[in-house]
Each structure stands twice: as structure tokens, then as C-alpha cells.
Amino acid sequence: MASAACIAAEEAFWSYGYSSQSDRAAFLRAIADEIEARGDAITAQGVKETGLPEARLQGERGRTTGQLRLFADHIETGEYLDRRNNAALPDRAPLPRPDLRVMQRPIGPVVIFGASNFPLAFSTAGGDTAAALSAGCPVVVRGHSAHPGVSDLVAQAIDAARAICGLHPGVFSQIQEGGNEIGAALVQHPLVRAVGFTGSLRGGRALFDLCTSRSGPIPFYGELGSVNPMFLLPDALEKRAGEIAAGWVGSLTLGAGQFCTNPGVVVVIGGEAADTFQKAAAEAVENVGAQAMLTKEIALAYRDGRNRVAAALGGGLEEASTDDLRTATPYLFVTPARDFLAKAELHDEVFGPLGLIVVAQDFDEMLAVARSIEGQLTYSLHLQDADTYLAKTLLAIFERKAGRVLANGFPTGVEVCDAMVHGGPYPASTNFGATSVGTLAIRRFLRPVCYQGLPETLLPTDLR
Structure with a gap:
């Protein structure tokens, strides 16, 4: 099954990888149209499978189709090709220079792993798939077991768009069946040229190791976990403590805390x-009730994480009891910075609505906390004008630790646009130079090719 999909993708690459931007843009827009045509069915199935409300699924569908159309517009401009030309200098001494031209080319078949927490925007037709198809790379998706019905409906939409555009059947496929063996077979297939993944640190690291241990290693673009720390500076805390607290809890508990940008750690000065x-x-x-999580397994992992933190610190707000093993209530802990610095397990992500308040004795200890945290998707600052000097000191640390730095905001809600970076140093992601x-995001599935002294008739159309 895995081999057949990869072979079909390779066959499709010989036409799709050399297609025009306008043809690929038309395909992306057709996918968006076909998803919208199935919108009601997708939403109904999503509610059944994930427990997410209709409004959330409808909004996520709009984000998914918006991504597809954004990439269509983007590739039509040609800017992503990053074309450069050093004209020939035949009379240069002591040696002449030939004509040199460079542009980005698609890398080949790509494997994408669907995410549990975004059944649309980070799964079958989500951002990774949209970026790879935009680049000219056929895609094989490993569907996520948390929402197989939604994945099937979206895959049907993609196949319908493929047929409308007259593209090779191997340009897209999705595999739902099988266990971890299928995932391993996909990333190790010799025709696969890159892998995109959003999920747990444990699962992502296992796939990453498989990619790097191949006889021909390939890039693994994995998003593996983040606690997205927030640092509240003294004047901001003095003037806006209640306001910031309400905003933080709203962000922390949004969607039962099942966002990769969930701000799980807040650092303050006592x-x-x-x-x-x-x-x-x-x-x-206390005003936030129990919420359904995406699966029972995710809810169980949340409770295990809560218990791990409780064992490390031995305290916090008591969770309301519930007989429903799929729900979770928010949970808060408070710890001195010295304990946070001493206990590495407190730095690990707990996927769900769990918050940890770290109390530093002074700004120096706050700096020590900032330096101790590993790579993150986001770091956030809350500050007033009087906090500017302290903020500048922290910013030098933050920009080395995260892909996105926020001021006076909350990291949940990731804008899909040209300037967004959703990635960061390990363990937030396995490739700090990508988003x-x-x-x-299209750059992950492209590589530069230099053409030296080729006659005009042999140059790619985009370089003539």
C-alpha cells in the first residue's frame, strides 16, 4: 500500500513537477471549491468524530480553503522561485564568467502526517499539503486516526479537483489503514524526498530518526511540542494583572487547550x-467547565501530564471529578522559579488546559528561567513603556529560542499570511529554518538549481 502510493507519486512528478504555476494554482483553487461543496457533510462528520463545535469546524474549513487560495495567489506571482541571474562576462580577465541562473525547483514526492488537533487545517488538505502541492510536489498523506471520516471526505474533494484539472492520479493519495508500520514504510521509501509532521515529541522523534537513518537521508519537518512561555514584566503586571490573567486563561483553555501555541507557562516576578x-x-x-477533548487517548495523556506535574510540585487547583474519560477541566499550578529551574520535567508540554505560573524572586531569576527553556514556537512579553529596558534584555534571548515573538498578546490564533513563522528550534520543530x-512554508519542498551556460531553448520557461 505505502509502496504503491509512493511509486504513483513519483510517476506523477514527471508531469506535475514540471507544470506551470497557473495550472497548479487552478488545482489549488479547485480543491478549495470542492471542499466548500462538501462543507456541510465535513462539518457534520467532524462534530461526530472530534467533539469540536460546528462553529470551530466551519472556521477551520475557511482557514483550510483560505490557505489553498493564498498559495495559489502566491505561486502565480513567481516570487517563490527566487530567480537570480549573473550574466556572462566573456571578456573578464583573467577568466571569463559563463551565464549563471538559479531558481527553486520542487524536490519530488512528499509524505504528510495529519495532525490530531486540526482535522482540516493541518491534515489531509492542510498547510503542509497545500505548500507541497504549490511547489509542484505530489503528496501522500498518512491520515490521522482521530478523524478518518473527515479525512476521507477531504480526500474525495482533492481527487475530484484532480480529475477536473486532468492531473495524474498519483499527484495525491491518502492512506488510512495500518499502524505505525505504514508510517515507517512511508518515510523510509526511497522515492520520498521529504516528510511533514505535526504531533507528539515521541512520535515525531521516532520518524525523524528513521528519516536520518535512511541510506539517503531526507529532511523531516516536524512540529513536536511547545509550552509557549509568557513573561509578564513588572509595570505591565502592576497595571494590568487582572486583564492579563483573564486573557491568559481564555487562551489557555481555548479548544480545551488543544493548540500547539497554547501558552502553558507564565513567568512573573513575585x-x-x-x-x-x-x-x-x-x-x-473556576468559571471554565469541563470540555471534550479530541479523543479519549488525548484526554488520558492530559491527565497523565497533570499527574506528572503534581508529582513534581505537589499542589495546584483541584480538578472537578468527571466520569467522562474524554473530557478535561483546566488545572493551574504555581511554583517558585528555583523549582522550575531544578526540575526538567516541568518544561515539558502538557497537551491540554494546564497552566504553570513560575514565580521568580527578581529579574535576574526571570532571565535564568528564559535561558533554561528550550526551543519554542512562541515567546510572549507583556510590557508597558517603563518595562522597555527589561524587554530588550529578554528579547535577545527570545529570538534565539522561538520562531515568533509577541508583545501584549496571546499566541493562540496563528495568522495565515506571508510574514508568519510557525516553527522554532528543537524540540518545537526539527528544522529551525522552516515554517x-x-x-x-513552500520553501521546505523546494531546492535551488543553478543553470550554467545553457542555451535559451533549454532553460526552464521561468528562467528565460
């Missing part, structure tokens, strides 16, 4: 304002 923040956060959490959101 004092009266910090106490006010903690109290306001606890009160806000999985925004038009820059």
Missing part, C-alpha cells in the same frame, strides 16, 4: 501584583 495575577487566574479558571504556516 510580589503583590503577582499575587493579584494568580488570584485572578484562579478565579477565571509550517504562511507562504514561506
Whole structure:
């Protein structure tokens, strides 16, 4: 099954990889149209499988079709090709220079693993698939077991668009059956040229190791986990403790905390304002009820993570009891910075609505916390003008640790646009120079090719 899909993708590459931007853009727009035509069925199936509300699924569908159309517009401009030309210098001494031209070319078949928490925007036709198809790379998707029905409906939409555009059948395929063996077979297939993944650190690291251990290693673009720390500076905390606490809890518990940009850690400097923040956060959490998680397995992992933190610190707000093993209620912990620095397990992501407030004695200890945290998708600052000097000191650390740095905002809600970066140093992702959101994501599935001294008739059309 895996081999057949990869072979078909390779066969499709010989036509699709050399297709025009306008043809690929038409395909992307056709996929968006076909998804919208199945919108009601996709939403109904999504509610059954994921427990997500209709409004969330409808919004995510709009994000998915918006991504497809954004990439269609992007490739039609030709900017992604990054074309450069050094004209020939035949009379240059002591040696002449030939004509040199370079542009980006698609790498070949790509394997994409669907994500659990985004049944549309990061799964079958989501950002990774949209970027790869935009680049000219056929795609094989490993469907996620959390939403197989939604994945099938979206795959049908893609195949319908493929037929309308008259493209090779191997340009897209999806595999739903089989266990971990199928995933391993896909990433190890010799015709596959790159892998995109969004999921757990454990699962992603296993696939990453398989990619690098191949006889011909390939890039693995994995998004593996992030606690997305927020640092509240003194004047901001003094003036806006209650406001920031309410915003944080809203972001922390949004969608039962099942977002990769969920802000799980807040760092403050101890004092009266910090106490006010903690109290306001606890009160806000009490008003949030139990929410359904995507699967029972994810809910179980959330409870295991909560218990791991409790074992490390031995305290926090008590979780409301529930007989429904698929739901989770928010949970908060407070710890001194010295304990956070001493216990590496507190740095690990807990996927769900769990928050940890880290209380530093002073700004130096806050800096130590910032330096101790590994790579993240986001770092956030809350500051006033009086905090500018401290903010500049922290910013030097943040930009080395994360792909996106925010001021006076909350990281949930990732804008799909040209300037977005959704990635960061390990373990947030396995390739710190890449993003999985925004038009820059196409670069993961391209490579530069230089053409030296080729006659005009042999040059790719885009370089003539």
C-alpha cells in the first residue's frame, strides 16, 4: 500500500513537477471549491468524530480553503522561485564568467502526517499539503486516526479537483489503514524526498530518526511540542494583572487547550501584583467547565501530564471529578522559579488546559528561567513603556529560542499570511529554518538549481 502510493507519486512528478504555476494554482483553487461543496457533510462528520463545535469546524474549513487560495495567489506571482541571474562576462580577465541562473525547483514526492488537533487545517488538505502541492510536489498523506471520516471526505474533494484539472492520479493519495508500520514504510521509501509532521515529541522523534537513518537521508519537518512561555514584566503586571490573567486563561483553555501555541507557562516576578495575577487566574479558571477533548487517548495523556506535574510540585487547583474519560477541566499550578529551574520535567508540554505560573524572586531569576527553556514556537512579553529596558534584555534571548515573538498578546490564533513563522528550534520543530504556516512554508519542498551556460531553448520557461 505505502509502496504503491509512493511509486504513483513519483510517476506523477514527471508531469506535475514540471507544470506551470497557473495550472497548479487552478488545482489549488479547485480543491478549495470542492471542499466548500462538501462543507456541510465535513462539518457534520467532524462534530461526530472530534467533539469540536460546528462553529470551530466551519472556521477551520475557511482557514483550510483560505490557505489553498493564498498559495495559489502566491505561486502565480513567481516570487517563490527566487530567480537570480549573473550574466556572462566573456571578456573578464583573467577568466571569463559563463551565464549563471538559479531558481527553486520542487524536490519530488512528499509524505504528510495529519495532525490530531486540526482535522482540516493541518491534515489531509492542510498547510503542509497545500505548500507541497504549490511547489509542484505530489503528496501522500498518512491520515490521522482521530478523524478518518473527515479525512476521507477531504480526500474525495482533492481527487475530484484532480480529475477536473486532468492531473495524474498519483499527484495525491491518502492512506488510512495500518499502524505505525505504514508510517515507517512511508518515510523510509526511497522515492520520498521529504516528510511533514505535526504531533507528539515521541512520535515525531521516532520518524525523524528513521528519516536520518535512511541510506539517503531526507529532511523531516516536524512540529513536536511547545509550552509557549509568557513573561509578564513588572509595570505591565502592576497595571494590568487582572486583564492579563483573564486573557491568559481564555487562551489557555481555548479548544480545551488543544493548540500547539497554547501558552502553558507564565513567568512573573513575585510580589503583590503577582499575587493579584494568580488570584485572578484562579478565579477565571473556576468559571471554565469541563470540555471534550479530541479523543479519549488525548484526554488520558492530559491527565497523565497533570499527574506528572503534581508529582513534581505537589499542589495546584483541584480538578472537578468527571466520569467522562474524554473530557478535561483546566488545572493551574504555581511554583517558585528555583523549582522550575531544578526540575526538567516541568518544561515539558502538557497537551491540554494546564497552566504553570513560575514565580521568580527578581529579574535576574526571570532571565535564568528564559535561558533554561528550550526551543519554542512562541515567546510572549507583556510590557508597558517603563518595562522597555527589561524587554530588550529578554528579547535577545527570545529570538534565539522561538520562531515568533509577541508583545501584549496571546499566541493562540496563528495568522495565515506571508510574514508568519510557525516553527522554532528543537524540540518545537526539527528544522529551525522552516515554517509550517504562511507562504514561506513552500520553501521546505523546494531546492535551488543553478543553470550554467545553457542555451535559451533549454532553460526552464521561468528562467528565460
